[in-house]
Amino acid sequence: MSYYSTPAAQKHYELSFPWETPPERGDWQTIADGVVWLRMPLPFGLDHINLYLLRHDDGWVIVDTGLGTEQTREVWERVFIEVMEGAPVKAIIATHFHYDHAGSLGWLAKRFKCPVYMTRGEYNALFVSPSSKGGMSWQMAQFFERSGIPKDTVPGMLEIISDDNYEHDAPDSYSRLVDNQVLRIGNYDWEIVIASGHSPEHACLYNRQANLFISGDQVLPRITSSVCVTATEPDANPLKDWLESLQGLRVVSDDVLVLPAHERPFYGLHYRLGQLIEHHHAHLDELLVEMNEAKTADELMWFMFPRVRSSFDILLANGEVLAHLNFLLGEGRITRRLIGECYRYQRFIGSSESAAEMQVTHV
Ligand SMILES: [Zn+2]
Numbered sequence: 001m002s003y004y005s006t007p008a009a010q011k012h013y014e015l016s017f018p019w020e021t022p023p024e025r026g027d028w029q030t031i032a033d034g035v036v037w038l039r040m041p042l043p044f045g046l047d048h049i050n051l052y053l054l055r056h057d058d059g060w061v062i063v064d065t066g067l068g069t070e071q072t073r074e075v076w077e078r079v080f081i082e083v084m085e086g087a088p089v090k091a092i093i094a095t096h097f098h099y100d101h102a103g104s105l106g107w108l109a110k111r112f113k114c115p116v117y118m119t120r121g122e123y124n125a126l127f128v129s130p131s132s133k134g135g136m137s138w139q140m141a142q143f144f145e146r147s148g149i150p151k152d153t154v155p156g157m158l159e160i161i162s163d164d165n166y167e168h169d170a171p172d173s174y175s176r177l178v179d180n181q182v183l184r185i186g187n188y189d190w191e192i193v194i195a196s197g198h199s200p201e202h203a204c205l206y207n208r209q210a211n212l213f214i215s216g217d218q219v220l221p222r223i224t225s226s227v228c229v230t231a232t233e234p235d236a237n238p239l240k241d242w243l244e245s246l247q248g249l250r251v252v253s254d255d256v257l258v259l260p261a262h263e264r265p266f267y268g269l270h271y272r273l274g275q276l277i278e279h280h281h282a283h284l285d286e287l288l289v290e291m292n293e294a295k296t297a298d299e300l301m302w303f304m305f306p307r308v309r310s311s312f313d314i315l316l317a318n319g320e321v322l323a324h325l326n327f328l329l330g331e332g333r334i335t336r337r338l339i340g341e342c343y344r345y346q347r348f349i350g351s352s353e354s355a356a357e358m359q360v361t362h363v
Helices: 070-082 105-112 120-128 138-147 151-161 238-251 269-290 297-304 311-330 352-358
Strands: 028-032 035-041 048-056 059-063 089-093 116-119 175-177 182-185 188-195 202-207 212-216 257-260 334-339 342-347
Touching: 028 257, 035 070, 048 182, 048 257, 089 105, 116 120, 116 202, 138 151, 138 297, 138 311, 138 342, 151 311, 188 238, 238 269, 238 311, 269 297, 269 311, 297 311, 297 342, 311 334, 311 342
Parallel strands: 059 089, 089 116, 116 175, 212 257
Antiparallel strands: 028 035, 035 048, 048 059, 182 188, 188 202, 202 212, 334 342
């Protein structure tokens, strides 16, 4: 994205979906000349991911890969024949490192001996995600303890973290994507737009000629992407990155058809950006009121997400609450005190000097 481009005006005041229904899971749909939408199945509550296939000169470029499962590979085998008609995959682009996006990255790259394009932050993340194989690290135990999560809830969450569906499939090399980079694929130029918060350095792809924007998990039409603090970096402030990134995406034209990684392609990018930003500010306001008295992250999680039940949901909800709390800590709006083994968060009412003092990192 050029730093000189001015934000485009908002033209849409609601979301509209050109396709009433998505393709069946494992099936596909042509979006534009040389752009195919592939609906890859996922074995979760969220039962699919959208992958995109871009026609290249003498083959195809694919954007994201699906999980590293037999089911994914079976769909790909059909796509190689029925969509690609035997033409090779020339390159793979991974928007970010998450399993549903990058789970078959190594397998595909090996099969076609083709380059993998991704940002450095995402490639590195393939190697640093914590696994609970071989027992829980003291860091992870401390992370859950400090959130105030009851001890009997933790084993279920560990099972999720070590699930085989979340195995990484890192290729041995990659080609680095950077912000504003232009990729020429077939007749189109796709500009890389980097965003952060859902993952370290998420790549979106912007095609000005055809007014298409492959948004990955950065902008989804109805559900909101997780913005989570994890045990790897307990003091991270991903919500700050996320809100800044959403604001930054306003330089993409509001005319684009957004091609998201989940749900259906839609018009109304700027309207959706506004909704997403508001969604988090509403959460921040609600949490602040709740913190007139000191609370643990776990207590705040049940306030914010009273309907969570499964270990998977609790894991995400805890990470999401911590993201909001770390954001408020960064703004000097709340305090955090370690009482026993558990952090307690409380709304900050004090002078601007003491707020400035709070910004100092106490090692
Ligand atoms: Zn993701």
